[in-house]
């Protein structure tokens with residue numbers, strides 16, 4: 001190889017080495033188009049990489065719990081990572097290292113959504129995510145978290161497809177479909193589910209394990225034909241026909 005070709009390559013390699021995190025422990029060959037972790041994370045760690053991990057394991061908080069997405073790797077995050085590892089047959093030590101990140105990479109698309117869900121299907125009126133009760137960026141971020149919760153729920157229910165009928169609504173979209181005034185659809189985190197192969201009651205019951213503080217289903221006004229799951233500051237579950 002002639003020198004004039006070697007030099008640019010060396011410059012490129014140099015750039016790559018400089019850009020890599022100093023404390024990198026994860027396998028660099030596992031670099032992911034969405035997000036790549038550069039260090040092993042365990043209890044006591046903090047930072048944006050912890051928050052990115054928390055989003056991916058938000059569906060594993062335990063029954064009735066909601067994982068905080070605060071970038072602080074505490075006991076709740078350790079428990080969620082452990083449940084994620086157990087769900088996928090990994091060594092379950094609550095420490096997120098190369099094997100855990102490899103599984104996450106395999107589960108996420110280049111836009112950071114989990115492989116079985118998309119932004120488009122969580123958007124009722126084909127909007128640009130603006131016009132709700134939060135900024136478009138926040139609405140999309142909220143939808144992303146709900147998708148990771150659904151991915152956990154889907155896996156727990158045998159990896160059968162979950163039927164998504166919509167999610168985010170702008171105010172005008174919400175009014176057009178007759179949504180409630182304070183609907184979580186205006187915040188981007190609400191998702192309406194069809195019966196799918198699981199059935200409404202199985203979905204509503206299973207959702208209790210995956211970080212959904214709001215679950216509305218059969219027997220609750222207006223919810224006999226779908227199950228609504230969302231985030232909410234305090235828990236409200238109601239699907240009387242399902243015993244919830």
Ligand SMILES: [Zn+2]
Nearest residue numbers: 190191192228
């Ligand atoms: Zn709904």
